[in-house]
Structure formats: structure tokens, C-alpha cells
Amino acid sequence: MMKVTVNDIARVAKVSQSTVSRVLNNYPQVKQETRKKVLEAIEELKFSPDFVARSMVTNKTNTLGLIVGDISNPFFAESAKIMISRAQEMGYDVIISNTNHIDSNMDHAVQTLLSKRVDGIIISSASRGSNKVKELHDAGFAVILHNSSVEDASSNYVVLDNKKGAIMAMDHLVHLGHEKIAFISGPSKYLNVYQRYAGYQEALEKHGLPFRKTFVYEGEFSYDAVYWFVQRMLEEKERPTAIFATSDQMALAVMDAAAGKGLKIPEDLSVVGFDDMTISSNHYIGLTTISQHKEKMALLALEHLISMVEKKGESADSIHMTLEPELMIRKTTGPPKKIT
Amino acid sequence: MMKVTVNDIARVAKVSQSTVSRVLNNYPQVKQETRKKVLEAIEELKFSPDFVARSMVTNKTNTLGLIVGDISNPFFAESAKIMISRAQEMGYDVIISNTNHIDSNMDHAVQTLLSKRVDGIIISSASRGSNKVKELHDAGFAVILHNSSVEDASSNYVVLDNKKGAIMAMDHLVHLGHEKIAFISGPSKYLNVYQRYAGYQEALEKHGLPFRKTFVYEGEFSYDAVYWFVQRMLEEKERPTAIFATSDQMALAVMDAAAGKGLKIPEDLSVVGFDDMTISSNHYIGLTTISQHKEKMALLALEHLISMVEKKGESADSIHMTLEPELMIRKTTGPPKKIT
DNA sequence: ATTTAGAATGAAAACGTATTCACTATATTT
DNA sequence: AAATATAGTGAATACGTTTTCATTCTAAAT
Numbered sequence: 001m002m003k004v005t006v007n008d009i010a011r012v013a014k015v016s017q018s019t020v021s022r023v024l025n026n027y028p029q030v031k032q033e034t035r036k037k038v039l040e041a042i043e044e045l046k047f048s049p050d051f052v053a054r055s056m057v058t059n060k061t062n063t064l065g066l067i068v069g070d071i072s073n074p075f076f077a078e079s080a081k082i083m084i085s086r087a088q089e090m091g092y093d094v095i096i097s098n099t100n101h102i103d104s105n106m107d108h109a110v111q112t113l114l115s116k117r118v119d120g121i122i123i124s125s126a127s128r129g130s131n132k133v134k135e136l137h138d139a140g141f142a143v144i145l146h147n148s149s150v151e152d153a154s155s156n157y158v159v160l161d162n163k164k165g166a167i168m169a170m171d172h173l174v175h176l177g178h179e180k181i182a183f184i185s186g187p188s189k190y191l192n193v194y195q196r197y198a199g200y201q202e203a204l205e206k207h208g209l210p211f212r213k214t215f216v217y218e219g220e221f222s223y224d225a226v227y228w229f230v231q232r233m234l235e236e237k238e239r240p241t242a243i244f245a246t247s248d249q250m251a252l253a254v255m256d257a258a259a260g261k262g263l264k265i266p267e268d269l270s271v272v273g274f275d276d277m278t279i280s281s282n283h284y285i286g287l288t289t290i291s292q293h294k295e296k297m298a299l300l301a302l303e304h305l306i307s308m309v310e311k312k313g314e315s316a317d318s319i320h321m322t323l324e325p326e327l328m329i330r331k332t333t334g335p336p337k338k339i340t
Numbered sequence: 341m342m343k344v345t346v347n348d349i350a351r352v353a354k355v356s357q358s359t360v361s362r363v364l365n366n367y368p369q370v371k372q373e374t375r376k377k378v379l380e381a382i383e384e385l386k387f388s389p390d391f392v393a394r395s396m397v398t399n400k401t402n403t404l405g406l407i408v409g410d411i412s413n414p415f416f417a418e419s420a421k422i423m424i425s426r427a428q429e430m431g432y433d434v435i436i437s438n439t440n441h442i443d444s445n446m447d448h449a450v451q452t453l454l455s456k457r458v459d460g461i462i463i464s465s466a467s468r469g470s471n472k473v474k475e476l477h478d479a480g481f482a483v484i485l486h487n488s489s490v491e492d493a494s495s496n497y498v499v500l501d502n503k504k505g506a507i508m509a510m511d512h513l514v515h516l517g518h519e520k521i522a523f524i525s526g527p528s529k530y531l532n533v534y535q536r537y538a539g540y541q542e543a544l545e546k547h548g549l550p551f552r553k554t555f556v557y558e559g560e561f562s563y564d565a566v567y568w569f570v571q572r573m574l575e576e577k578e579r580p581t582a583i584f585a586t587s588d589q590m591a592l593a594v595m596d597a598a599a600g601k602g603l604k605i606p607e608d609l610s611v612v613g614f615d616d617m618t619i620s621s622n623h624y625i626g627l628t629t630i631s632q633h634k635e636k637m638a639l640l641a642l643e644h645l646i647s648m649v650e651k652k653g654e655s656a657d658s659i660h661m662t663l664e665p666e667l668m669i670r671k672t673t674g675p676p677k678k679i680t
Numbered sequence: 681a682t683t684t685a686g687a688a689t690g691a692a693a694a695c696g697t698a699t700t701c702a703c704t705a706t707a708t709t710t
Numbered sequence: 711a712a713a714t715a716t717a718g719t720g721a722a723t724a725c726g727t728t729t730t731c732a733t734t735c736t737a738a739a740t
Contacts, residue, residue: 005726016690021728029688051455052401053726055392056695063435063456071424072618077417084411084438088445093435093452095403098424105428112433115391116403223618252622259623278412278563279619282592283599345696356720361698369718393696396725683740690733700723708715 004047013041024049055117064094064305065113069101069125070221073249074277075294076124079147082298083122090306092119099125101187101221107132114141119309122146122301128191142308144319146301147292148192156308156319158301162192165290165325166199166244167206169272172288172327173242174207177335178270182215182233182240184226184250196246196274215240223253230257234269241269241336248273248280248289255287255332266334276328286331293323344387353381364389395457404434404645405453409441409465410561413589414617415634416464419486422638423462430646432459439465441527441561447472454481459649462486462641468531482648484659486641487632488532496648496659498641502532505630505665506539506584507546509612512628512667513582514547517675518610522555522573522580524566524590533586536614540584555580563593570597574609581609581676588613588620588629595627595672606674616668626671633663 006024010017015034022030023038041047055061064087068076080096087094095118097109106125110132113121120142126133128151136143137155145157173181183200186193197218204211214236217229226245233239234257245251251273255265263269273280276291304319346364350357355374362370363378381387395401404427408416420436427434435458437449446463450472453461460482466473468491476483477495485497513521523540526533537558544551554576557569566585573579574597585591591613595605603609613620616631644659 003726006728007726017727018690018692018729019688022689025728029686031688034688048451048455050457050726051452052392052395052457053695054728056396056697056726057728059695061392061456070421071411072414072418072421074412074414074417074619077414078412080417080436081410081412081438084436085440088437088449093437093456095433095435096420096424097428097433098421100425109428111388112391115388116401116433117390117392252619252624255624256622265624279414279592282596284592284595284605284625343696346698347696357697358699358720358722359718362719365698369716371718374718390696393725394698396696396727397698399725681740683738685738686736688733688735691731693730694728696725698724700721702719702721704717704719706715706717708713710711710713 003050004045006047006049008045009038009041009047012045013037059117061117061119062092063116063118064092064302064309065097065109065118065121066094067097067099067106067109067113067121067123067125069099071096071098073221073247074279075248075275075292078278079124079294079298082295083302086299086302087306092306101125103127103130103189106130110136120144120305122305124148125190126150127189128194129189142305144301144305144308146297148190150191153320154318156304158297158304158319158321159192159323160292160297160325161322162195162325163199163202165274165292166196167203168325168327169244169274169290170200170203170207172329172333173244173270173272174203174209176242176270176333178242179209179336180215180238180240180242181209182230182243183217184230184243184245184254185216185218186221186246186250188218193246200244221247221250223249223256226250226253227257227260230254231261234258234261234263242271242333243269244272244274246274248275248277248287251280251287251289251332252285255285265332267337270333270336272333281328281330283331288330288333289328291326291328293326297323343390344385346387346389348385349378349381349387352385353377399457401457401459402432403456403458404432404642404649405437405449405458405461406434407437407439407446407449407453407461407463407465409439411436411438413561413587414619415588415615415632418618419464419634419638422635423642426639426642427646432646441465443467443470443529446470450476460484460645462645464488465530466490467529468534469529482645484641484645484648486637488530490531493660494658496644498637498644498659498661499532499663500632500637500665501662502535502665503539503542505614505632506536507543508665508667509584509614509630510540510543510547512669512673513584513610513612514543514549516582516610516673518582519549519676520555520578520580520582521549522583523557524570524583524585524594525556525558526561526586526590528558536586561587561590563589563596566590566593567597567600570594571601574598574601574603582611582673583609584612584614586614588615588617588627591620591627591629591672592625595625605672607677610673610676612673621668621670623671628670628673629668631666631668633666637663 149157
């Protein structure tokens with residue numbers, strides 16, 4: 001089953017291959033009559049153009065890269081769905097790279113995406129000190145940071161005001177009467193979690209509450225690790241009455257651990273998350289959380305990337321967007337029970 | 341910033357372009373000395389080979405396509421993560437196409453994947469009557485069906501014994517004492533949901549229970565649609581005491597609706613799902629469900645696809661694997677309350 | 681009838697690599 | 711020392727398009 005090429009149609013349509021190319025690309029200056037012949041030949045031989053060959057010469061692949069720490073985290077999966085769908089509508093495909101939150105994987109992913117000549121890259125989980133990101137940006141490559149940005153201010157990004165979000169969450173807990181509030185962090189190499197942590201601390205200070213090292217988990221995004229950490233923390237006599245987690249995924253681990261200890265939420269323990277994954281709004285879960293407006297964020301990142309790609313060269317004004325967080329109060333937070 | 345090509349290194353290393361290519365591809369018959377020169381030049385100019393150009397001639401892109409109905413469904417996201425990670429380890433990238441469960445999107449996705457010359461395609465949500473799938477297979481293209489297969493028996497697939505799984509779920513409920521069991525289906529154009537439906541019916545019959553049309557939801561995979569359907573169903577006086585849903589995602593909608601109605605699970609209503617997404621095992625949710633062994637299934641599909649791709653031509657024995665389901669009993673099922 | 685402008689087409693080059701084929705240097709055998 | 715085999719290298723071609731440039735055709739203008 002030989003591949004049908006543009007030459008084959010040229011032959012059966014009795015025109016040159018350039019002409020075939022012209023009708024493929026909808027050039028105006030081809031006569032109706034010959035256009036018809038070509039189209040018929042295409043139909044007859046079931047020809048469809050080879051994108052690889054086309055990319056060779058146009059220097060465009062119509063393929064984007066999406067680098068993500070963990071596609072199985074619903075926040076990323078939901079964001080990815082939005083981006084992919086929109087990208088497809090706009091004529092692009094997307095290669096997803098999953099880094100498992102390992103920096104070297106990300107560098108490697110970038111390298112192979114470049115080798116495959118993707119037109120642009122969205123990075124959803126960039127480490128804040130990443131050199132690769134700066135390199136890409138400095139080289140004039142179309143790249144946009146989504147969800148988490150880097151310290152070097154020059155790169156393009158669409159993120160949330162994470163610190164503000166964290167403060168909103170904390171304010172909510174404090175106003176309910178909580179004074180012992182734990183924080184479940186993630187790897188602070190990510191600027192977004194770093195900023196949330198900063199928000200946590202700032203809020204404590206603002207409300208005159210002491211910072212306790214034992215009340216914070218700082219480590220991998222590991223369900224199990226968080227689960228065990230929380231279980232242990234809840235066994236202490238000086239246990240927190242509320243826990244603020246840096247992601248909904250982690251918040252679920254917290255709730256899981258609390259359930260394992262026989263604690264009722266929110267009576268015995270208040271929990272607030274961050275992300276607002278779809279499932280969090282389920283009545284059965286009803287997680288109080290900070291909404292990232294994931295649809296908007298994903299769409300903005302994607303569409304800006306594509307516009308960067310398409311007007312390569314012209315007005316390359318940089319994209320610096322930070323969205324407003326929103327507190328979603330649901331059923332996992334309430335006033336603390338007076339512990340005697 | 342001009343692109344560095346193989347010719348550039350040939351020039352600085354003072355060898356021919358072919359020789360450079362040879363060291364790139366680790367050909368044995370190149371002298372240590374010249375190999376060293378080339379490697380140094382590569383290092384110096386920071387050259388990295390262009391995969392597009394390479395694909396042109398090798399006819400291999402080291403890129404796979406993954407077509408999925410909805411990447412935001414955790415079952416698919418988790419499967420995708422497994423496949424992507426393993427693929428990357430094996431030197432492949434993956435383009436994800438999201439069809440939103442629309443058949444024409446899938447046909448279109450296949451077409452563009454072919455145009456981009458992916459080496460193989462995994463289809464996670466194939467409609468059971470899909471012609472495209474058969475076409476692909478007949479054309480000798482490397483394609484494997486994952487999760488849901490097609491009626492035409494010739495295609496390669498790795499799936500679950502869905503009917504058996506459904507029967508296991510039903511048996512569990514019946515043994516607990518349930519007699520009024522509703523079924524939340526999805527679009528029956530998917531063979532896997534079709535088979536689960538068949539299992540539901542067969543189990544009813546086996547246990548001498550009547551089939552009631554009003555007890556089955558048959559429609560889109562829509563959280564909201566299921567939510568409202570269940571709410572309404574629970575208002576009837578002849579309401580079911582248990583609901584079996586064709587996916588965990590739908591089961592969550594069921595639980596959501598039940599919670600909305602103030603019903604306790606499992607006291608007032610038992611719920612069984614299907615898939616065993618990670619989150620289902622959360623103590624706070626504790627969804628009784630049928631495990632699909634998603635890791636095994638995903639890995640098998642991916643690895644078989646790659647082996648098909650790599651030994652193109654040789655022993656193309658077909659892959660027909662159906663895995664055994666497993667009942668995961670957790671906290672959402674229990675004996676029915678005697679309703680008087 | 682002749683020139684001229686523009687429309688329509690074809691020939692050829694280019695994109696960056698792998699690979700075949702021919703050739704040269706080196707080592708082995710006689 | 712000659713003949714032969716083999717290791718190492720280079721020149722040229724192919725992959726399937728788009729695009730530039732030159733050319734032919736057509737119709738309008740003189």
C-alpha cells in the first residue's frame with residue numbers, strides 16, 4: 001500500500017505538482033477548471049497531505065507541547081481538556097509531557113519537544129528557578145507559563161494571585177474562629193505553592209497567630225505522605241482545628257486521614273483546599289476551596305500562545321496575567337468545637 | 341538565530357555529513373578519533389537533531405496518538421498518565437486527542453494523526469460500530485483499542501470483561517438484600533457500557549428480579565443529567581434501594597444527588613460504581629466499585645502498541661486481551677433499610 | 681496585427697536528515 | 711611484496727512538500 005503523494009495526483013490530473021500544491025493551499029490564481037481536475041484526482045486517490053513533509057518546508061508543525069507535573073491530578077486533567085479541545089478547534093494538536101514533578105524530566109521534555117519542532121509550549125508546572133524556561137524565552141521561542149510561573153519576570157505567564165488566594169482561605173478560617181490552623185504545602189520549588197505558603201504566613205501574622213513548624217507539611221505532592229502526616233498530627237494533643245491544603249487533591253488526602261481517625265468534618269476539623277477541581281463541588285464532598293478559574297486560565301494561556309505562534313515577529317508584547325482567586329465556601333468548613 | 345544542522349557540524353568537525361549522521365545513530369564503523377571530533381563539534385554548536393527531517397526519511401516519528409473521549413474523567417486521566425510516562429521512558433511522545441464523545445471528532449482526529457504520521461494509535465473510547473477503526477486495522481496500521489472495543493472482532497484490543505464486572509456488582513447488591521436496583525448507563529454506542537448493561541440485565545434475570553425501564557438512565561456521560569435523573573427517581577415512592585452506575589464518575593453524581601436529597605449512604609441508598617478511579621478509595625468517599633486494573637490495562641495497551649510498531653511486518657499476531665474485573669467493597673454499599 | 685500586461689502553470693530548489701553506493705585507506709593473508 | 715579483505719569515509723540521492731523563479735498562455739490595448 002504505497003503512500004499517495006502530491007506527484008501522483010499531479011500525474012493523474014495532468015498538471016504539475018506545484019499546481020496541486022496550489023490548490024491544496026487555496027491559492028487564488030488557479031483556474032476553476034484545473035482546480036476541479038485536481039480535486040477530483042485527490043478524491044479518487046484518497047490523497048491527504050503529509051504534515052511531516054509540509055512541516056519541513058513551512059517550518060510549522062501545528063503541534064503544541066503541554067508540560068505538566070501530573071496529568072492524573074484532576075486540576076491538570078481538567079485544564080488539559082480545555083486546552084486540548086480549544087487547540088483542536090484552532091487546528092493544533094498537543095503533545096502532553098508528564099514530568100512526575102521531576103525537573104530533569106521537564107528539561108528533557110522541552111528538548112524533545114523542540115526537536116520535534118512544536119510551534120509553542122505551555123508549561124503548567126515550571127519550577128520557579130528553571131533555567132530552561134528562561135533559555136526558551138530568551139531564544140524567542142513561543143512559551144507560556146500556566147498555573148505556576150518562574151522568578152525571572154520576563155517570561156510570559158497566566159497565573160492566579162496565589163498569595164491572595166491563600167489569605168482569603170485563611171481569613172475565612174480565622175473568621176470562623178479557628179486559631180490553630182495547619183498548612184499542607186507541596187514542593188516549594190513551585191512558585192505558586194511558595195506564594196500560597198507566604199500567604200499562609202502573612203495571614204497568621206496579620207491575625208496575631210503563632211507560626212508553628214509542626215503544623216506544616218512541606219514535601220512531595222504525595223497522597224500517602226500527606227495522609228500519614230495528617231494522621232500523626234491529629235493524634236497530638238495540640239492538634240489543629242483546621243487545615244488549609246495547597247491543592248484540592250491534598251485536601252482530599254487530609255479528609256481521608258481525618259475520616260480514618262473518625263473525625264467529622266467540619267465539626268471536628270475544618271478543611272479548605274485550593275484549585276476547585278470539578279469534583280470538589282460534589283455535594284457529597286463539598287470542599288471549601290479557592291477557585292482558580294481554571295477554564296479561563298487555561299483558555300487564556302492557550303489562546304495567547306497560539307497568537308504568539310501565529311504572529312511570530314510582530315508586536316511580541318509580553319503576557320503577564322494574574323487572575324483573581326475566589327473563595328468557594330462549601331461544607332468542609334465551620335466553627336471550631338470548643339475543646340476543653 | 342539560525343538553526344544548527346548536521347552540515348554545520350560536518351564543516352567544523354571536518355568530516356562529511358554522512359559521518360555525522362553515523363555517529364548520531366551510533367554506527368559501529370566509525371573511528372574513535374573522528375567520532376570524538378564530531379561529538380565535540382556537536383557539543384560546541386549545541387546541535388540537536390531535527391526529528392521532523394529525520395522522520396521524513398526514516399518514516400518514523402516516535403510519536404503515538406491517544407484518542408480519548410474525555411481526558412478530564414479521572415479514569416482516562418489516570419490511564420493516560422500511565423501510558424504517557426511509559427511511552428516517554430520508551431522514547432515516544434504522545435499526542436492526545438479529546439473527542440468529547442463525538443464520533444465525527446474521532447474520525448477527524450484519526451485523520452490528522454495519520455497525516456502527522458504517528459507510529460501508532462491507542463483508542464480509548466471507540467464506538468462499537470466504528471468504521472474508521474476497521475479501516476485502520478485493515479490497512480495494517482498499528483492501532484490498539486483500550487477500554488472499549490468494537491464489534492468487528494479483528495481489531496486489537498485490551499479491555500475488561502465488562503459483563504462479568506457488572507454481574508459481580510449486581511451479585512454483591514443482591515446478596516446484601518437489594519431487590520430494587522437502578523442502573524445508570526452511558527451512551528450504549530460504547531461496547532463496554534453496552535456490555536455492562538447486558539450484565540445488569542442478565543443479573544436481574546438470574547436473580548428473578550423484574551427489569552424496570554424507569555430504573556435505568558441511558559444517555560450522555562453528563563454529570564448534571566445523571567444528577568437530575570437520580571434526584572427525580574429518588575422522589576418516586578417506588579424508589580430503588582441501590583444504584584449501580586457504569587462509571588465512578590457517574591456514581592459520584594449519584595451520590596451527589598442522594599446527598600442533595602438528604603439520603604444517607606449506604607443506610608438509605610447503596611451505590612456501586614465502575615472503574616475504581618484513585619479517588620474512589622478515599623476513606624471519605626469509599627466507593628464500592630469494580631476495578632478495571634487500569635494500570636495493567638494501560639500498560640498492556642501501550643506496550644503492545646509499541647511492540648507492534650517496532651516489529652512492523654514480522655509476526656503480526658493479533659492482540660485480544662480481556663482482563664478480569666475485581667469487586668472492591670467499600671463503604672457505599674450495605675443492606676437495604678426495611679421500608680415500611 | 682502587434683505589443684503588452686497579467687493570469688496560469690511548470691521546473692527546480694529547498695527544508696535536514698538517513699542511507700546506498702562507491703571509493704580510499706588500512707590490515708590481513710599469501 | 712603482492713593480493714585480498716575489510717574498516718572507514720564521502721558523494722549523491724531520497725523523503726513529500728512549499729515556494730521562487732521563469733515561462734507560457736490569454737486577453738486587452740495599441
